[in-house]
Amino acid sequence: MAGGFSRSNIGGLLAKQGILIAFVIFMIGFTIANERFLAPENVMGVVRSSAILGVMALGVTFVVISGNLDLSVGSMMSFSTIVVLDLHDKIGPALAIPAMFAMTLCLGAFIGFLVGYLKLNSLIVTLGMLSAIHGLTLTYSGGKNMDIADKDGTWFAVFGQSSALGIPVPILIFGLLAAVLGMVLAKTPFGRKVYAVGGNGVAATFSGIRRARVVFTCYLLSAFCVATAGLIQASRSLGSQNTVGQGLELEVLAAVILGGASLLGGSGTIFKTIVGVLILGFIQNGLLLVGLQFYAQYVVTWVIIILAVWLDIAAKRGRLLSPIA
Amino acid sequence: MSEQVSASVPALRLEAIVKTFPGVRALDGVSFDVMPGEVHALMGENGAGKSTLMKVLGGIHQPDSGRIIVSETPVKMSSPLEAKHKGIVFIHQELSLAKELTVAENIYLGELPRKRFGLVDWQALFDKTNTILQRLKVGFDARTRVGDLSIANQQMVEIARALTHEAKAVIFDEPTASLTDAEKTVLFEVIDDLKSHGVGIIYISHRMEEIFKITDRISVLRDGQYRGTLETAETTEEDITQLMIGRKLDLTRHASDHELGEVALEVKGLSCGSLYKDISFKVRAGEVVGFYGLVGAGRTEIAETLFGLRTPTGGCIVLEGQEVEISSPVDAINLGISLVPENRKEQGLVLGMNCRDNMTLPQVSDLTAGPFVSDGAEIAIFDHYYDKLEIKTPSWKQQAGNLSGGNQQKIVIGKWLSMHPKVLIVDEPTRGIDVGSKSEIHKLIRDLASQGYAVVVISSEMPEVLQVSDRIVAMYSGRIMREFTSEEVTEDSLIQAISGLGDNSGQAA
Numbered sequence: 112m113a114g115g116f117s118r119s120n121i122g123g124l125l126a127k128q129g130i131l132i133a134f135v136i137f138m139i140g141f142t143i144a145n146e147r148f149l150a151p152e153n154v155m156g157v158v159r160s161s162a163i164l165g166v167m168a169l170g171v172t173f174v175v176i177s178g179n180l181d182l183s184v185g186s187m188m189s190f191s192t193i194v195v196l197d198l199h200d201k202i203g204p205a206l207a208i209p210a211m212f213a214m215t216l217c218l219g220a221f222i223g224f225l226v227g228y229l230k231l232n233s234l235i236v237t238l239g240m241l242s243a244i245h246g247l248t249l250t251y252s253g254g255k256n257m258d259i260a261d262k263d264g265t266w267f268a269v270f271g272q273s274s275a276l277g278i279p280v281p282i283l284i285f286g287l288l289a290a291v292l293g294m295v296l297a298k299t300p301f302g303r304k305v306y307a308v309g310g311n312g313v314a315a316t317f318s319g320i321r322r323a324r325v326v327f328t329c330y331l332l333s334a335f336c337v338a339t340a341g342l343i344q345a346s347r348s349l350g351s352q353n354t355v356g357q358g359l360e361l362e363v364l365a366a367v368i369l370g371g372a373s374l375l376g377g378s379g380t381i382f383k384t385i386v387g388v389l390i391l392g393f394i395q396n397g398l399l400l401v402g403l404q405f406y407a408q409y410v411v412t413w414v415i416i417i418l419a420v421w422l423d424i425a426a427k428r429g430r431l432l433s434p435i436a
Numbered sequence: 437m438s439e440q441v442s443a444s445v446p447a448l449r450l451e452a453i454v455k456t457f458p459g460v461r462a463l464d465g466v467s468f469d470v471m472p473g474e475v476h477a478l479m480g481e482n483g484a485g486k487s488t489l490m491k492v493l494g495g496i497h498q499p500d501s502g503r504i505i506v507s508e509t510p511v512k513m514s515s516p517l518e519a520k521h522k523g524i525v526f527i528h529q530e531l532s533l534a535k536e537l538t539v540a541e542n543i544y545l546g547e548l549p550r551k552r553f554g555l556v557d558w559q560a561l562f563d564k565t566n567t568i569l570q571r572l573k574v575g576f577d578a579r580t581r582v583g584d585l586s587i588a589n590q591q592m593v594e595i596a597r598a599l600t601h602e603a604k605a606v607i608f609d610e611p612t613a614s615l616t617d618a619e620k621t622v623l624f625e626v627i628d629d630l631k632s633h634g635v636g637i638i639y640i641s642h643r644m645e646e647i648f649k650i651t652d653r654i655s656v657l658r659d660g661q662y663r664g665t666l667e668t669a670e671t672t673e674e675d676i677t678q679l680m681i682g683r684k685l686d687l688t689r690h691a692s693d694h695e696l697g698e699v700a701l702e703v704k705g706l707s708c709g710s711l712y713k714d715i716s717f718k719v720r721a722g723e724v725v726g727f728y729g730l731v732g733a734g735r736t737e738i739a740e741t742l743f744g745l746r747t748p749t750g751g752c753i754v755l756e757g758q759e760v761e762i763s764s765p766v767d768a769i770n771l772g773i774s775l776v777p778e779n780r781k782e783q784g785l786v787l788g789m790n791c792r793d794n795m796t797l798p799q800v801s802d803l804t805a806g807p808f809v810s811d812g813a814e815i816a817i818f819d820h821y822y823d824k825l826e827i828k829t830p831s832w833k834q835q836a837g838n839l840s841g842g843n844q845q846k847i848v849i850g851k852w853l854s855m856h857p858k859v860l861i862v863d864e865p866t867r868g869i870d871v872g873s874k875s876e877i878h879k880l881i882r883d884l885a886s887q888g889y890a891v892v893v894i895s896s897e898m899p900e901v902l903q904v905s906d907r908i909v910a911m912y913s914g915r916i917m918r919e920f921t922s923e924e925v926t927e928d929s930l931i932q933a934i935s936g937l938g939d940n941s942g943q944a945a
Contacts, residue, residue, distance in 0.1 A: 310786035
């Protein structure tokens with residue numbers, strides 16, 4: 112087969128980069144429809160608004176690679192946001208932030224205990240926690256919205272609203288956390304164990320890996336990321352509804368899967384998750400620019416996600432439909 | 437092509453089947469035929485192309501060229517269902533039954549008899565099923581839930597399913613892998629029955645005794661190429677092996693000629709509920725002790741206890757003179773006990789992970805430079821065992837799942853050798869591994885003993901235990917029946933001991 116592109120070459124490329132290629136096609140489409148789409152300020156805007164989702168997706172990446180799910184991150188993020196806003200006025204931001212992190216980590220530890228040590232099904236545990244934490248938040252706030260009294264006089268706004276070196280702080284936090292967690296996952300013994308536990312938990316146990324401890328730590332990491340996301344959210348708006356994170360759990364999961372992590376565990380990377388987050392962000396932004404109604408976006412976003420995942424699977428198995436998976 | 441001129445028409449005939457995948461010519465002109473009423477063995481090392489050929493026959497892969505002819509009619513099959521309708525039926529190694537459904541539902545899945553309004557006609561279903569079950573002379577009923585059956589009986593359900601259709605050819609893929617001897621006998625009777633009904637049978641197995649016992653002809657594949665067909669009655673094990681691997685095999689016993697060291701592991705009166713009782717034995721450094729017995733005799737459970745996966749209910753474990761408590765695999769590993777588990781794919785390897793990472797998994801926390809895993813240290817370990825164990829893989833980056841069974845097993849063995857254990861337990865070291873790699877692994881186990889490792893080998897294959905062990909412990913139903921030295925052991929006395937017939941001299945009540 113002379114010449115660069117044989118059919119199998121293209122097939123191989125598609126199989127490896129199916130999602131990226133789909134992404135490029137969407138981008139070209141949006142750019143043709145609206146030339147502002149790729150303008151620097153628009154791009155920056157998308158990245159910035161994706162930061163909260165992105166921070167949460169980093170933690171969920173660990174959980175998914177370890178072979179579990181975390182559907183509680185949305186309501187946990189609402190919890191963090193409400194708690195830190197409430198404590199801000201009561202004990203001051205310097206104490207409110209660590210207190211909020213501690214409380215959120217407790218929730219993560221609880222889930223990690225149930226899934227890791229008691230070996231309960233993660234879908235059921237985190238689905239239950241989604242609801243339970245929502246109830247906890249409402250109880251805490253008494254159902255009222257939470258607002259900081261003196262919105263102009265607090266340095267708390269720095270995490271969500273200011274910029275450093277010309278880059279918005281939420282993007283900096285997202286980038287820094289992604290770099291650190293990316294290294295943890297790819298380079299440390301713990302990261303290796305996460306892949307082993309998700310890839311084959313039995314074999315991991317037979318290799319002397321303490322599976323429960325690994326799963327527990329993944330949920331703790333996830334809770335840490337959620338707390339960080341809650342901090343950015345609270346700082347950006349300085350006031351919030353009880354339901355600010357509602358539905359984010361599915362978007363986060365979509366971003367992680369879109370990036371190419373397997374729901375069965377054992378595969379995925381932080382880089383892929385970032386790609387997934389950006390794809391989601393750009394698609395939603397593109398649809399807005401094209402002039403689609405906000406409500407219709409929910410529908411179109413999901414159609415596009417399913418389309419992209421289907422293309423990805425189809426490319427991997429070499430045909431669009433298959434009698435066996 | 438077959439030289440034999442026969443009056444009757446082959447049940448199944450393959451003509452010059454070629455199948456290529458990117459970079460690999462998996463099947464390179466494979467031709468042979470199966471006559472009605474014939475049991476035709478298909479043999480070849482792992483990677484020789486047997487699985488690909490079966491997938492072509494089963495409609496999962498389409499051949500690039502060549503023809504499949506079922507009773508004189510060339511057929512094209514684009515799905516497993518179509519293959520079934522064309523009369524080609526598979527009995528898979530890994531059973532594909534719905535455990536929560538009844539035997540009858542499994543057998544007629546997709547073709548359940550209907551009454552009015554599309555409701556299932558249960559009476560007709562159970563009657564039809566029981567007719568087939570009677571023919572197979574099995575001891576269960578059409579209404580039994582499949583999940584309640586033993587593996588052997590589940591296999592019977594698969595066979596029963598094959599009988600519902602006018603099967604021209606039935607393909608058995610390693611059917612005896614998880615059967616006891618008694619169950620095998622029943623299986624062979626069923627195969628005889630199929631033969632007498634004029635069905636052509638393709639029988640895939642690595643087990644020579646079975647091949648000689650039940651097959652009429654043997655076709656051999658090597659590297660995707662058809663290597664020839666032998667008449668079973670006129671051939672020997674060596675002939676087949678030579679055709680399969682292109683060289684002679686060393687099948688001699690390897691009793692040790694080196695000095696044995698101190699007692700490395702001693703087990704005293706170990707019990708674990710109803711799984712096994714009052715187990716006592718010693719293993720010296722430099723010695724291989726073989727555990728032989730039927731499936732379910734309690735051997736694997738003892739290994740799992742020594743590796744901290746089960747808690748004993750009585751007795752004690754003494755390691756190099758010290759009584760030890762082992763409550764998790766981490767404890768076992770720290771004490772210097774390693775286990776190469778029975779099921780390579782489920783317990784031994786993370787198949788989606790590369791070879792190197794699999795090998796270094798138990799010690800990854802210790803292979804660090806600063807907070808990170810040291811690439812260099814890991815590659816050094818991999819390279820060492822890659823050379824020492826002669827692992828065949830293009831690179832350490834290869835996913836473990838892509839390796840052949842023999843090389844996968846070497847990765848697992850390398851993983852545990854790199855931990856420098858005092859005691860190495862190997863459970864079913866060559867299950868599902870082809871003959872060539874099998875003898876390499878046997879030689880390896882002997883080498884390890886001569887280097888001073890204390891080795892425990894658990895096996896269900898008599899030739900294997902006989903070949904590698906210095907001493908053999910025969911188990912039956914959770915108890916040690918007898919211990920043999922390699923000089924005194926005979927096949928007969930061993931068989932008696934593991935069937936519960938031997939004189940249980942002094943060991944158990």
